[in-house]
Structure formats: C-alpha cells, structure tokens
Amino acid sequence: MSRSSAKGPYIDAKLLKKVLKAGMSGTKMPIKTWARASAIPPEFVGQTFLVHNGKLFKEVFASEGRGHGKIVKRTLTKT
Numbered sequence: 001m002s003r004s005s006a007k008g009p010y011i012d013a014k015l016l017k018k019v020l021k022a023g024m025s026g027t028k029m030p031i032k033t034w035a036r037a038s039a040i041p042p043e044f045v046g047q048t049f050l051v052h053n054g055k056l057f058k059e060v061f062a063s064e065g066r067g068h069g070k071i072v073k074r075t076l077t078k079t
Helices: 013-025
Strands: 031-033 048-052 057-061
Touching: 013 031
Parallel strands: 031 048
Antiparallel strands: 048 057
16 A cells, blocks of 8 residues: 555655765765665665665665665565
C-alpha cells in the first residue's frame, strides 16, 4: 500500500540533519544509516550513503537521474 499523497514523502529527520551538516562542512564522507524507508529528496543528490541491509552496509550514491526514489530500492538484501 502506498503512502498518501497528501502527507508527502517520508524523509528520516536524523538522516536529513546528517546530510545538511555534511553539506555545510563540504565533506564527501559516506553517511552511515539504517533508514532504508526514507525517500531521496533533492538535498541528498550527490551524497554517498552506507545503508544497512540487515547484515552489512552497502554503498549507495544518490545521483540526479536516480533521484526521488527510496533508499531501500538501491540496496539488495539477498545476493
């Protein structure tokens, strides 16, 4: 079941805070997160994330063409 369009996309507050902090400092270090359900807003484009898939962290790069999806779509849990 999809999320109501009136509510807007879910963006994890802690993850957004980390991205904005990294953007202000100008660092390109990957941001470690467990928030797989979070959407990818335009503020996340150009940032690298280390997303936990249940066993280990997978590296995910949020690029312009792939934007506006969810982080969970970028990480595989089964190999």
